[in-house]
Amino acid sequence: MNALKDTIWWHLYPLGFLGAAPIAGQQQDAPRRPLSTLEPWLDYAAELGCTGIALGPIFASETHGYDTVDHFRIDPRLGDDEDFDLLAAAAKKRGLRLLLDGVFNHVGRGFEPFERAVREGPDSEAAGWFHLRWKRGADAPPRAGVFEGHDALVTLNHHEPAVADYVERVMNHWLARGAAGWRLDAAYAVPPSFWKQVLPRVRARFPDAYFVGEVIHGDYVRMVADSTLDSLTQYELWKAIWSALNDQNFFELSAALERHEGFLQHMTPMTFLGNHDVTRIASQLQDERCLPHALAVLMTVGGSPSIYAGDEQAFRGVKEHRAGGDDAVRPEFPPSPSGLAPYGQSMHALHQELISLRRQRPWLCDGRTEVLSLTNTALVYRTSARADPRQSIDVALNIGAKRLKLPHASFELLAGGLHNARNIVPHHGWAIGHIGQ
Template sequence: MSWYNEAIFYHIYPLGLTGAPKHNDYSAPVSRLNTLLPWIDHIREIGCTALYIGPLFESVGHGYETTDYKKLDSRLGTNEDLKNFVAACHEKEIKVIFDGVFNHTGRDFFAFKDIQQNREHSRYLNWYCNVNFGGNTEYNDGFSYENWGGYNLLVKLNQRNPEVQNYICDVIRFWVSEFDVDGIRLDAADVLDFDFMRALRRTAAEVKEDFWLMGEVIHGDYSRWVNGETLHSVTNYALHKALYSGHNDHNYFEIAHTVKYLQNMGNLDLYNFVDNHDVERIYTKLSNKAHFAPVHVLLYTLPGVPSIYYGSEFGIEGKKEKFSDDSLRPALDIKDYADAVQKNSCTALIAALGKIRQHTPALSYGSYAELQLTNRQFAFARDLDGIRVIVTVNNDDNAADMSLPAGNCAEYIGTLTGRKVPVQDGRINVTVAANSGEIWVPAGEMPEYIPVKTETADIEKVQEETEETTSTQTESPAQKTITAAEETAAAKAEDIQPEKTADTSAISAENSFPENTEAAAEKEKTVIVDMNKSPEDMTVDELQQAILAQMAGNGPVTDQMKKTVYDNIWHDSLVNWLKSFH
């Protein structure tokens, strides 16, 4: 067992978060990295125990065209700034891993500059792949070379060259001795040479106990990379895709099938995520924003190491654009999200899940067993040392009942809601709220996360404050109340005496609804929907009413369900939501 087996990661793209200029003119350093120091307390508050940050080192643009592996990017500050930042993370017991961009360099890297100057006589000629002095590029160097991804800005290193291997291994040694880094995320690991990765693994074992190597891999059998000779982990893009599409399509079979597919690869500790600096934000990706809750319950409970991308814990939007990833990598000020754990239901849920996972070893080490599966409900167990933790999720707009085989104990407690259910004939019978999830642990076996009693007036006040705060920001406001489970999670899941447990069913949906009932009814009367229109041609109001009409065909529409619809004001998202009914 190592620190990374139990880690909960926070992921920062520093050039974006700090608002650094897009182009590096290599002028005097500006200590923007220091503006991230206040984020460390936030990372800890939401239950994260490790930080993946990068790219960090000198480059000319987005960070992946490295100019100097041993110098912090001038736009972020100095090496001393980075050393102090890592030390500050360690002081808060947060491990740190850097982005290792070892597949290619930028054109300003010293070895490539030497080839430009000395051409055929450069001693670094074999540091790169297929340098050809009979060719040329758009840069008119008078020679061509193998690039990465079709971009001549990124010059592909010859990873089979022992000098290149030794140089990169020395870079890792430098990062450990200079900055005390705890691991590396290897960029584009799916195209790294395997002998090169074996050299990196040997270096990892040399430099630091439990030094972690995690690779960016998109497709394929992950066990090719994750084994005793190469990497400890890779990015779990297979589960990433299943988590959002399994909810958008109301298809939990896709998620369950993906988990089985991954289990067949072996006992791999994969790096799980729902978004990152290269893909759309999960809040944008979900057709039904209320699915933010079950998606993250699964992220924190399925086998693997969970990760949160900066800002997504606030429920911000981020749409991938054709020629730019800027919207995925925004500058944020942590002061704009003060008290988010108390005021933002998305953040509250993430904080609660972080604390639950930290105190529930079965979620890190337990075996996996599927218990119940339909298109809209999914339950599984994580078993460890005779203790069974049960996870239930529901992507339907109505509550669902489940009867599930339990562990050998008298009672279970829901860690998000504080609900207690008895074990009867070896089973528990539970009700999972609409668009929600719950983590059930044996009562008495683990810390009880009992929610603080919240008065209705307090809920209204919190929502008003959140609306005032988020209305001045460019990011879309997080949905204020997703489920009753998330309302209770707003208390940060602190240990409270049982007599203070809230009866979540007593919290009036009407009081959490953004408009009063009369106003909502009036809106329904005034919006006439022509169902012959294509969803793309409908207005936001028409789409909302059409969605509610489809819901009504499946059963009673509650105020909470109406709130979920009216909170969604994004046309494309509503279009996808309406189409999901067909």
């Protein structure tokens, strides 16, 4: 099992965070805020309690970073190699692991091998890198296979050995420069056999490297087994948390926790309440009083938790399915944390408290969760160490209009709140601790 599984990630989308121009060509001068200017935010992440920084795409691209044109070059809107090296050194100094976002399913049309394939024709070496359909007897460019209907995102041919060699070189290059691992974008769209071919070759040089795949749905366990990924994104749990809270249906969350327990027997998934692709949790929840409940679940069940930058301040933002529809969830941040508005202080403090609680119990990363009692509006569960069930914590969630009386003698409180007696959870309240017998 990879040593980075117990990392608590602070995830940010650099192009938005640093206010880069939305289109690469629009920024003619030096970057307004290069990667190296993130250093004040590294202190912020460390003080929050996080132990890793998960960066969105930072390599040369045409627009949003997921249309990469050169994986060996830092996007000029974010600086250059020196800026990356300064950031990597600053993260290492603070004990923060650095996770990079690798887009290896597709590339932008400005990717040099693609331009070469179009220029040199179907018999060229570069043509084998892509899924191209050529028109007979015409000088028209070929039709390229693209990712999920996005014409700007040309899919790579993962059965081409040169593509595997290229991805291996890219991964090794940045691991050698200080990265600890890779988030593999759209990993679900890549044949698992490709990862199974490439990742062991990278691990031969960097045995501690960590690989987490973006997988939205499907057979999680089989995907990990067939690909040799260390982890994947736990979208099932993400959906169940906010959906159960909105619908007052803890049966949905209970079922998701049961499935999550099955996943944990094979891997440690990356868990989250938000990321750069989804509506922020503070906007997703219909009742803001449920924000602490959502965070309590994230921090008390197995997984490698990821906090999307701004969620710890209760930022709002709705994802829309249109051009520019990600902008609201990928905003620019101030140059330093001192520029944050004060409105999110209570949520920030709660994140610090629950992250601290989790870090004091490292066994939680692969802890076993069992439901103790369940109704539509009340859920009590226990997470215990897989190797020693005597190490455990109990979580009581109440989203009903009435108080929840726990069927136990007492509750030793670690976080949250109880009403007078030590075994009554207030309406719309929550508590983390130890149930007494």
